[in-house]
Amino acid sequence: MVRVLALRSVPNLWRNEDSHPRVPWLHNILTYNCSVHLKFLRLFIMPPTLLLIRHAQALHNVSNDWTIHDPPLSELGRQQCAELQQSLKASKIADEVDLIVVSSMRRTLETAVLGLDWLINDKKIKVLPNAGWQENADKPCDTGSAISVMEKEFPQLDFSQVDPRYPDKTTDIDNNPYAYTKQAIMARGQMVLKELYSRPEKVIAVVSHSGFLRTAVCNRRFFNADWRVFDYDEDAMRQSRQKGEGADSTGRFILKEWKETEEKGGGMGRSEKGIFTNFSADFPPDPPKIPETGEVTEENPVPGAN
Structure with missing residues (x-):
């Protein structure tokens, strides 16, 4: 029939x-x-629109203390979540969100639960914690907590799909997708964009981190709790495929920001305007190259050793 x-x-x-x-x-x-x-x-339907959100202010943002492990939001950060919610409710894009993806770190989870609670509780929008959207560095403040800990803190969320390797960033560096290396970070940016590109939802909200968003996802700066809207740039992606760029020369996934948030400096108008390429300070130095003889051909001095 x-x-x-x-x-x-x-x-x-x-x-x-x-x-x-x-x-x-x-x-x-x-x-x-x-x-x-x-x-x-x-095949004939457009990929989803992405509503990218940076987490609200966390404790390490207050004191610039990078030794705080997986810090929670500050009191100001909680206030920013309320402002984020008010800003999104005033926009049309929030009404179209039908999936929320969030970094598995504490400050992003808190931002999602507080700032997007009307979507989660009232509209019953599904939330997917995802290790791929975590922050870049391997400092304590940028290293997550065990999933068993997060499950107790956020019992309303389902962590079953989080990569079991999370939160490890330091073992098996050459094969760890979350390693603090330029190669791993840039590859991870393409990985998460590829994952969302093929999803059926119309609009996906993503709560992530400023460093990862700027270096590996969209080359934009985000103020705490600010948001921007992007579509996949099909024309740029087609050109990338023709040039043989990206993994296996199949082209890169590229985003194009909506004019409304680009010209305003984020949905709340608090973010720096412009396109920001990567700097050498964004990544650790490449490890020394070891030839077959075992001799080191390049010297990379240890920072602070002199």
Whole structure:
């Protein structure tokens, strides 16, 4: 038996603000055969819009004390979560969020639970803690806590899909996707963008960190609890594929910011405007190259040794 549905019932095909489908050439098609595999249909539907949010102020931001392990939000940070919620409620984009992805670290989890609580509790939007969106460095403040600890602090969240390697950043550096190396960080940025690109949701909110967002995701600065909106830049990605860039020369995943948040300096207008490329200080120096003879060909002095 062939089932026939109106295209308006297809998730992600229609935008709330107009009557046109997200795929213009399907405008005059009124029905489709439900037996067609959904993956085939997904080929003709736009990837999700990303609402990227930086966590609110945490204790290490107050004192610049990087020795605080996986710090919680400060009192000001909690106030910023209320301001974040007010700002998002005033925007149209928040009404379209149908998935929340959040770094598994304490300050991002607290920001999501406090700043997005109406989405989580009232609209029952699913929350996915994800190790891929954690901060870059391996300092105590940028190293997460064991999932068993987080499960007790946030019993309302499901941590079952978090990579069991989390929060380790320091073992098996060459193969650890969370290692504090330029190669690992840039690869992780592409990994998380690839994961979200193929998801069926229309708008995905992501709560992450300033360093990771700037260096590996979108080259933008974020003030605490500020937010920006991005779409996948299909034209730039097509050019990247043609140039053979990215892993296995298949092209890079590239984002393009919405004009509204780009010109304003974030949704709350608190973030620095502009595009910010990476600096050498963003990453640790590359390890010395060891030839087959075992001799070190380059010397990398230990910081502070002189």
